[in-house]
Amino acid sequence: MAYSTPTIRPARWIDCLSVWFIRNEPSVRFASFNKEEIGLLKHIWWFFGRLRKKDEPFWVAECWDSVVGYLRLDRQLINPQTPCTFTLSIAVEPFARKRHVGQELVKHMQAK
Ligand SMILES: CC(C)(COP(=O)(O)OP(=O)(O)OC[C@H]1O[C@@H](n2cnc3c(N)ncnc32)[C@H](O)[C@@H]1OP(=O)(O)O)[C@@H](O)C(=O)NCCC(=O)NCCS
Numbered sequence: 001m002a003y004s005t006p007t008i009r010p011a012r013w014i015d016c017l018s019v020w021f022i023r024n025e026p027s028v029r030f031a032s033f034n035k036e037e038i039g040l041l042k043h044i045w046w047f048f049g050r051l052r053k054k055d056e057p058f059w060v061a062e063c064w065d066s067v068v069g070y071l072r073l074d075r076q077l078i079n080p081q082t083p084c085t086f087t088l089s090i091a092v093e094p095f096a097r098k099r100h101v102g103q104e105l106v107k108h109m110q111a112k
Contacts, residue, residue: 006061006101008108011070015060016047018067021093028091059108061092061101068096071105 011019020043022028029035038046050058050072061069069092076085088109092101 004063006063006068006104008059008061008104011051011058011060011072013048013051015067015070016044019043019047019060019070022067022070022091025091025094027094031091032089056086057109057112059105061096061105063096063101068093069101069105071109073109 020038020040023043024037029037050056053075056073056075058072059070060067061071069090071088071090073086073088076087078085090102090105092105
């Protein structure tokens with residue numbers, strides 16, 4: 001399939017299942033702090049809570065009319081005296097890798 005530049009946009013509720021599939025892909029679990037497979041109900045609960053956090057960016061990359069990757073910044077509250085830090089989570093569907101989707105997600109984040 002020909003490569004097309006991904007469209008990067010904020011995650012929406014409709015992306016819930018696509019993000020779940022990507023999150024559970026073995027190489028994504030392997031690269032994550034929590035390596036366990038994520039159950040669907042747990043994911044749905046987390047996803048809708050996560051979408052409500054408007055000051056913590058969560059973008060998806062769309063190619064060929066489907067979501068092929070995501071990047072999110074999760075706020076880390078270490079203690080109120082330290083400056084706010086974020087954890088970056090990025091993942092791309094295996095079939096869409098090495099086509100600069102990850103790079104486009106990072107470029108989008110840097111531009112914001
Ligand atoms: C890491 C990941 C998001 C990269 O996505 P991608 O769309 O394939 O990356 P790109 O095609 O945009 O690659 C951009 C550059 O990063 C490099 N790169 C890609 N994945 C890399 C990795 N795992 N380690 C080191 N460099 C990597 C590429 O070689 C490329 O450099 P180049 O242009 O000089 O060749 C993807 O491999 C993935 O989802 N991996 C599993 C989850 C993960 O490891 N997430 C990171 C920890 S949160």
